[in-house]
Amino acid sequence: MTSLNNSGLQKTVAVIGGGPAGLMAAEVLAAGGMQVHVYDAMPSVGRKFLLAGKGGMNLTHSEAYDDFLSRYGARRPQIAPLLDQFSPDALRAWVHALGIDTFIGSSGRVFPADMKAAPLLRAWLHRLRQAGVGFHMRHRWLGWNEAGTLSFDTPQGPLTVDADSVVLALGGGSWARLGSDAKWVPLLTQREVPVAPLRPANCGFEAGWSDYFREHFAGHHLKSVAITFNEGEQPALRKQGEFVITADGVEGSLIYALSAGLRDRIAANGSALIHLDLLPDWSLRRVTDEVARPRGARSWSSHLQSRLGLKGVKTSLLRELVPAADFGQPLLLAQAIKALPLTLLAARPIDEAISSAGGVRFEGMDPGLMLKALPGVFCAGEMLDWEAPTGGYLLSACLASGRAAGNGVLSWLR
Numbered sequence: 001m002t003s004l005n006n007s008g009l010q011k012t013v014a015v016i017g018g019g020p021a022g023l024m025a026a027e028v029l030a031a032g033g034m035q036v037h038v039y040d041a042m043p044s045v046g047r048k049f050l051l052a053g054k055g056g057m058n059l060t061h062s063e064a065y066d067d068f069l070s071r072y073g074a075r076r077p078q079i080a081p082l083l084d085q086f087s088p089d090a091l092r093a094w095v096h097a098l099g100i101d102t103f104i105g106s107s108g109r110v111f112p113a114d115m116k117a118a119p120l121l122r123a124w125l126h127r128l129r130q131a132g133v134g135f136h137m138r139h140r141w142l143g144w145n146e147a148g149t150l151s152f153d154t155p156q157g158p159l160t161v162d163a164d165s166v167v168l169a170l171g172g173g174s175w176a177r178l179g180s181d182a183k184w185v186p187l188l189t190q191r192e193v194p195v196a197p198l199r200p201a202n203c204g205f206e207a208g209w210s211d212y213f214r215e216h217f218a219g220h221h222l223k224s225v226a227i228t229f230n231e232g233e234q235p236a237l238r239k240q241g242e243f244v245i246t247a248d249g250v251e252g253s254l255i256y257a258l259s260a261g262l263r264d265r266i267a268a269n270g271s272a273l274i275h276l277d278l279l280p281d282w283s284l285r286r287v288t289d290e291v292a293r294p295r296g297a298r299s300w301s302s303h304l305q306s307r308l309g310l311k312g313v314k315t316s317l318l319r320e321l322v323p324a325a326d327f328g329q330p331l332l333l334a335q336a337i338k339a340l341p342l343t344l345l346a347a348r349p350i351d352e353a354i355s356s357a358g359g360v361r362f363e364g365m366d367p368g369l370m371l372k373a374l375p376g377v378f379c380a381g382e383m384l385d386w387e388a389p390t391g392g393y394l395l396s397a398c399l400a401s402g403r404a405a406g407n408g409v410l411s412w413l414r
């Protein structure tokens with residue numbers, strides 16, 4: 001079915017931003033009979049999507065839907081209606097329809113069979129081109145000109161584009177070199193669109209290591225540890241997993257899982273205190289008994305290794321953070337092994353983060369994701385004001401919001 005505008009021509013929709021959210025909007029729009037043009041500032045689309053595939057592309061999560069929705073925290077009421085229209089099961093079916101198998105990992109996360117993003121993106125772009133979607137690369141959107149027409153900077157010079165409707169899917173503020181440089185923020189705030197400040201999400205933190213520890217242990221993984229973080233009013237959060245020591249501090253999946261609360265605590269108080277449990281499967285009593293056994297002539301390192309299996313970066317972290325005098329007191333040392341205090345001083349810069357929080361506020365949009373301040377302009381993806389941990393929740397909401405924006409345009413144009 002083809003939709004015509006007042007001039008009797010097929011209606012055109014400009015999708016600006018060719019990440020997963022924009023591509024999904026383009027797919028829905030092409031299927032709805034629109035002439036769709038995707039514009040992107042980069043030489044090719046889906047660069048962050050492809051990077052996400054490097055460490056194993058995590059598409060979505062297989063946990064119970066209610067638990068899944070809880071990962072969107074305070075934005076659950078806004079994100080749930082989008083996911084209701086494109087659930088984790090629907091996402092998997094959509095991937096299968098592109099000829100890509102998926103599997104559920106031991107953590108419940110859903111991956112493409114080969115863990116890669118490239119075959120999926122290739123199949124998707126092929127299908128979009130067959131549906132008539134036009135792609136315009138190296139087209140940087142600069143806002144609107146005085147006549148209200150879209151303005152682009154292109155290799156051929158300035159270009160203006162008239163479209164019946166627009167979907168903005170410009171991404172968040174992390175990894176600017178992949179295209180998502182957040183230069184859209186002033187373009188929208190100038191037009192009275194409410195935008196919450198962008199902040200790092202799923203990010204690392206600075207810990208102020210000593211030169212010795214940084215030089216010897218940056219890059220080392222701490223496996224099977226738990227972190228407790230007391231978020232204030234709430235009961236303390238305890239999560240188990242692994243993370244990495246960096247030159248500046250800590251990062252990795254266990255840190256990301258707590259990063260929203262840590263970031264907000266640092267913003268409010270100047271630092272955030274976490275407690276590391278280096279032996280989460282051992283009781284304090286058992287650790288204390290083992291630490292208290294006679295050490296003889298052995299060093300502390302070999303004592304802890306032989307009695308508790310503690311070694312390498314874990315022992316060195318104790319040395320880094322525990323006062324030397326406490327090593328002589330079994331109970332204090334055992335307490336440190338079970339609840340080692342670590343003060344985090346700052347979130348790492350947004351450009352290094354996996355994703356960003358903040359963005360176009362939901363109050364500024366209608367349920368179809370159209371901007372109230374700019375009728376006919378819709379927004380989707382990470383540029384909206386929500387955040388979620390890693391685990392497939394980011395792509396799930398980006399794709400679902402792209403679909404919702406595409407459907408929003410179809411309803412509006414009809």
Ligand SMILES: Cc1cc2nc3c(=O)[nH]c(=O)nc-3n(C[C@H](O)[C@H](O)[C@H](O)COP(=O)(O)OP(=O)(O)OC[C@H]3O[C@@H](n4cnc5c(N)ncnc54)[C@H](O)[C@@H]3O)c2cc1C
Pocket residue numbers: 016017018019020021022039040041042045046047048049051052053056057058059060139140141142169170171172174175178179180181182183184353354355380381382383391392393394395396398
């Ligand atoms: C290292 C890494 C690993 C990740 N792994 C996962 C994972 O396994 N699972 C998961 O769910 N999520 C993962 N993510 C997050 C996920 O990739 C992003 O949330 C998702 O790509 C955001 O989609 P989007 O379409 O909103 O924006 P983006 O993918 O950022 O796309 C935005 C597009 O807009 C274009 N653009 C921006 N400004 C302009 C402009 N002015 N003019 C024209 N074009 C413009 C950009 O060039 C870009 O192509 C990962 C992210 C990173 C960095």
